[in-house]
Amino acid sequence: MAEKVVTRFAPSPTGYLHVGGARTALFNWLLARRTGGTFVLRIEDTDQKRNTPTAARQVMDDLRWLGIEWDEGPQVGGPNGPYLQSERREIYDKYVKQLLDEKKAYYCFDTPEELEAQRRQAEADKGGFLYARPAEFPTDRDAEQARAQGKPVTVRFAVPQGELLVVQDVVRGEITFAPGEIGDFIIQKSDGFPTYNFACVVDDYSMKITHVIRGQEHLNNTPGQQALWRALGFGELPKYAHMSVTVSDSGGKLSKRERPKTLRNAIGTLQDVDLDKLADIGKLTCDELDSFVKGETTPDMPSIDAMAQYLGVPLPEINIVDFFKSGYLPETMVNFLALLGWNPGDNREIMLVGELIEAFDLARLTKSNSLFDRKKLIAFNTEHIKMTSPEKLLRHLKHYLKVVDSPVVAADDERLSELIRICEGARTLADIDRKSRFLFLDSDAIEYEDKAVKKVLLKNDGLAVLAVVRDKLAAMNEFTEEQIENMLRSLAEKKQLGLGKVAQPLRVAICGTTVSPPIFDSVRMLGKEETLARIDNTLEKFGRDGKAE
RNA sequence: GCCCCCAUCGUCUAGUGGCCGAGGAUAUCAGGUUCUCAUCCUGGAGACAGGGGUUCGACUCCCCUUGGGGGUACCA
Numbered sequence: 097m098a099e100k101v102v103t104r105f106a107p108s109p110t111g112y113l114h115v116g117g118a119r120t121a122l123f124n125w126l127l128a129r130r131t132g133g134t135f136v137l138r139i140e141d142t143d144q145k146r147n148t149p150t151a152a153r154q155v156m157d158d159l160r161w162l163g164i165e166w167d168e169g170p171q172v173g174g175p176n177g178p179y180l181q182s183e184r185r186e187i188y189d190k191y192v193k194q195l196l197d198e199k200k201a202y203y204c205f206d207t208p209e210e211l212e213a214q215r216r217q218a219e220a221d222k223g224g225f226l227y228a229r230p231a232e233f234p235t236d237r238d239a240e241q242a243r244a245q246g247k248p249v250t251v252r253f254a255v256p257q258g259e260l261l262v263v264q265d266v267v268r269g270e271i272t273f274a275p276g277e278i279g280d281f282i283i284q285k286s287d288g289f290p291t292y293n294f295a296c297v298v299d300d301y302s303m304k305i306t307h308v309i310r311g312q313e314h315l316n317n318t319p320g321q322q323a324l325w326r327a328l329g330f331g332e333l334p335k336y337a338h339m340s341v342t343v344s345d346s347g348g349k350l351s352k353r354e355r356p357k358t359l360r361n362a363i364g365t366l367q368d369v370d371l372d373k374l375a376d377i378g379k380l381t382c383d384e385l386d387s388f389v390k391g392e393t394t395p396d397m398p399s400i401d402a403m404a405q406y407l408g409v410p411l412p413e414i415n416i417v418d419f420f421k422s423g424y425l426p427e428t429m430v431n432f433l434a435l436l437g438w439n440p441g442d443n444r445e446i447m448l449v450g451e452l453i454e455a456f457d458l459a460r461l462t463k464s465n466s467l468f469d470r471k472k473l474i475a476f477n478t479e480h481i482k483m484t485s486p487e488k489l490l491r492h493l494k495h496y497l498k499v500v501d502s503p504v505v506a507a508d509d510e511r512l513s514e515l516i517r518i519c520e521g522a523r524t525l526a527d528i529d530r531k532s533r534f535l536f537l538d539s540d541a542i543e544y545e546d547k548a549v550k551k552v553l554l555k556n557d558g559l560a561v562l563a564v565v566r567d568k569l570a571a572m573n574e575f576t577e578e579q580i581e582n583m584l585r586s587l588a589e590k591k592q593l594g595l596g597k598v599a600q601p602l603r604v605a606i607c608g609t610t611v612s613p614p615i616f617d618s619v620r621m622l623g624k625e626e627t628l629a630r631i632d633n634t635l636e637k638f639g640r641d642g643k644a645e
Numbered sequence: 646g647c648c649c650c651c652a653u654c655g656u657c658u659a660g661u662g663g664c665c666g667a668g669g670a671u672a673u674c675a676g677g678u679u680c681u682c683a684u685c686c687u688g689g690a691g692a693c694a695g696g697g698g699u700u701c702g703a704c705u706c707c708c709c710u711u712g713g714g715g716g717u718a719c720c721a
Contacts, residue, residue: 285719521684599680
C-alpha cells in the first residue's frame with residue numbers, strides 16, 4: 097500500500113542557505129529518513145536576473161555541513177534529473193504546449209507597463225487584480241506575429257473559474273478559496289523560462305514527490321498549483337504541509353537585510369569612526385561607504401563582514417554559515433531548527449539527529465509562527481558541546497579554526513584536545529578559540545587590555561604580587577599544573593589573599609586579559625620559559641608608570 | 646484595499662472538553678559553588694489577547710473584535 101515517501105527541498109540559488117531554508121530542508125529530510133523514503137534536492141534557477149553562480153554550490157555545502165544529504169539531486173544524480181530547472185526547459189516546453197493545445201492556457205502580449213496600469217486600475221476600483229481572460233485565445237500565428245513585432249510573449253494558465261478551490265493541508269486542514277480568487281497566472285515568461293508556479297508543479301510530478309513541505313508563504317500559491325496539476329492530468333496530488341514561518345528575534349522578519357542594517361546603525365552610533373580606514377577595510381570607495389551609511393546602497397556580504405569585524409560589531413547570524421562562523425555546532429543547528437515549529441510531544445529538547453528522525457511526525461507540526469531566539473540557541477550549543485565526544489569536537493574545532501583563520505590552527509591534535517578539555521563549559525567554538533589564542537601569539541604580540549591592566553595590575557599591589565609569583569615560578573623545577581596550583585594556593589594563603597588576587601595578575605600578564613582557561617592549565621601549557629618572559633614584559637611595561645613600588 | 650493563515654509565561658512550546666489551582670525549556674530575578682570567563686546547583690516570579698456563545702463543565706468547539714504573519718510579480 098503505502099508508496100515510498102519522496103520529499104524535496106527546492107531552493108532558488110540567490111544566496112547562502114539561511115535558517116528558514118535550512119529548516120524547510122531539514123523537515124523534508126527528516127520525513128524522508130523517518131519513513132525510509134527519498135530526499136530530493138532541486139535547484140530552482142528559473143530567474144535569470146537573480147541567480148548567483150556560486151550560490152547553488154554554497155547552499156549544497158551548507159546542507160552537507162548540517163548533515164542533510166540528498167538522495168537525488170545535483171552532484172549525486174538520480175533517475176528523474178536533471179535537477180537544475182534551467183536544464184529542464186524542454187520538459188516545461190512540452191507541457192506548455194500541451195496546455196496550449198488543449199486550450200487550458202493562452203498567449204499574452206502585454207508589456208509590463210500595461211500590466212502595471214491594469215493593476216493600478218484594479219486597485220482604484222477596490223478589487224483584487226484578476227487578469228482579463230480574452231474571449232478568444234490568440235493562436236500560434238498571433239504569437240509569432242507578436243514576437244516579430246518585438247512584443248513580449250508570455251503564456252498564462254486559464255485557471256478554472258466558477259468553482260471552489262479546496263486545498264487539503266496536512267498542518268492546517270481544509271482551506272478554501274472562493275471562485276475568482278485565483279486569477280490566470282503566467283506559466284511561461286517572455287524569456288521562455290517557466291515561472292516558479294509552473295516548474296514546481298511539473299517537477300514535483302516528474303520527480304514523483306509525495307510530500308511537499310514548505311513555508312506558509314506558499315499557501316496562497318497552492319490552489320493555483322493544484323489546479324495546474326489537474327489540468328495537466330497528473331493524477332493524485334502530493335500531500336501538502338505548510339509550515340509556520342520563523343521570524344527574527346532582532347525584530348521583524350528573518351531577512352538577510354538584517355546584517356547590513358545592524359552594521360549601518362552601529363556606524364551611526366559609534367563615535368569617532370575612521371571612515372577612510374573603514375572604507376578601505378570594506379574595499380569600498382568613500383562615496384560607496386557614504387551611500388551605504390545613508391541607506392542608499394548595500395555592499396556585498398564579504399565587505400559587510402569585514403567592516404563589522406573591524407569595528408567589533410556583532411552582526412545577527414542569519415545564514416547557516418554565519419552560525420558556523422560564530423562557533424555553533426551543526427548538531428545544535430539541526431536540533432534547534434527541528435524544534436522551531438515541531439516537537440516530539442514529550443518534554444525532550446536536547447536531541448541528536450537520530451532521535452529527531454525517530455520522533456519526527458508531520459502531525460506534530462505547529463501552526464503558529466515562531467521567533468528565532470538566539471539566546472536559547474546558545475544554551476543549546478553549550479549543551480551540545482558538553483555532550484559531544486572529544487573526538488568529534490576535535491574535528492569540529494579543527495574545521496572551525498581553519499575557516500576563521502585562527503592562530504590556534506597551529507596546534508596539533510593533542511594540544512587541541514587538551515584545550516577542549518580545559519575549556520569545559522564553553523558555549524561556542526569561538527569561546528575556545530578566543531580563550532586559546534594567547535598560547536599561539538608571540539609574547540610581544542600580546543595586547544594588554546586597558547581595563548584589565550588598571551583593574552588587576554595597578555590596583556591591590558597587583559604588580560608586586562606578580563613579581564613574587566614570578567620568582568616562585570622561576571624556582572619551580574617541576575612545572576605541572578598540580579605544582580603550580582600548590583604554589584599559587586599556598587602563596588595566597590601566606591599573603592592572606594584570595595586566590596583571585598594572585599591568579600588575576602598572572603592571568604593578565606600571560607594573556608593580556610582577565611579571561612583565560614583555568615590559570616594552572618594556562619600557565620602549564622604556556623610553559624615556564626614563556627610564562628616568565630611574559631611576566632617580565634609585564635613588569636617592565638607597567639612597572640614604571642604604575643604605582644607599584 | 647482584497648485574500649489566506651495564526652493567537653498558552655519575554656521566547657520556544659506541552660495541552661485535542663473534566664487529569665490544568667496550566668507542565669517543560671530558555672531568558673530573567675534571588676541565593677550558592679568557583680582563580681577569570683563560562684559551566685554547575687537551589688529557589689522565585691512569570692501565560693490561556695478581549696467579548697460573546699455551545700456545554701453539567703472550556704486553554705481546548707463556534708462566532709465576532711483585536712493583534713501578528715503571509716500573499717496579492719514575466720521572484721521563488
